[in-house]
Amino acid sequence: MTEAKILSLPALILLRKQWAANKQQVVFTNGCFDILHLGHVDYLEKARQKGQKLIVGLNSDASVKRLKGDTRPINEVYARARMLAALAFVDAVVVFEHDTPLELIQNLLPDVLVKGNDYSPENIVGAKEVIAAGGSVETISLVDGYSTTNLVKKMSH
Numbered sequence: 210m211t212e213a214k215i216l217s218l219p220a221l222i223l224l225r226k227q228w229a230a231n232k233q234q235v236v237f238t239n240g241c242f243d244i245l246h247l248g249h250v251d252y253l254e255k256a257r258q259k260g261q262k263l264i265v266g267l268n269s270d271a272s273v274k275r276l277k278g279d280t281r282p283i284n285e286v287y288a289r290a291r292m293l294a295a296l297a298f299v300d301a302v303v304v305f306e307h308d309t310p311l312e313l314i315q316n317l318l319p320d321v322l323v324k325g326n327d328y329s330p331e332n333i334v335g336a337k338e339v340i341a342a343g344g345s346v347e348t349i350s351l352v353d354g355y356s357t358t359n360l361v362k363k364m365s366h
Contacts, residue, residue: 214294215302218316221264224301225317234260237319237335239310241268243282245292248352255349256323257298264301264317265293266310275308309334318342325351 216224228235236259242249257263267290273282282289286304293302305313314322314335322339326348330336336346 211291211294214299215290215304218303218313221301221303222316225264225319228262233262234320235262235264235317236260236321236323237264237266237310237314237317238323239266239268239305239313241273241277241282242289242293243273243277243284245289250296251352252325252349253293253296254298259321259323259347262300263298264303264319265299266313267293267302267304268308269304269306272306272308311335311338314338318344320344322346324348327351 225235236256238253238256240249242265253263253265267286268276270282270286284292290302290304293299303313311334315338319339321344322333322335323346324333328348330346330348333346333348339346
């Protein structure tokens with residue numbers, strides 16, 4: 210079951226240690242992933258190509274609401290987590306309550322921290338922690354025209 214890929218932080222820390230012991234490069238990214246679309250799939254697939262394991266940090270419902278407004282999320286956290294976990298190239302999903310995944314990144318110290326190229330490396334949360342631990346920070350080009358916000362706008366017309 211894909212549900213087995215949805216992990217608590219303590220369980221994921223143990224798995225991360227196991228992957229490190231097996232010399233597997235761990236990639237971390239995060240987001241709201243409210244309505245899964247081509248832009249998300251393309252981005253996550255590219256992120257996974259940066260290593261052997263991909264962890265996705267997923268904003269909780271309360272966190273999405275704080276970041277995106279009262280009408281969001283459209284899909285509740287369990288549905289969003291299951292959709293991500295169903296993707297073959299996603300190895301683990303972990304939900305976080307804060308506005309940023311800093312605590313996750315500090316605990317997991319991935320080998321590669323990835324965000325979309327709408328961020329510059331110096332503005333990526335957790336970048337200095339990952340670099341200090343010997344990891345790298347990379348950005349991935351996004352597919353133009355795909356965003357949950359644009360989809361919501363399109364549906365409301």
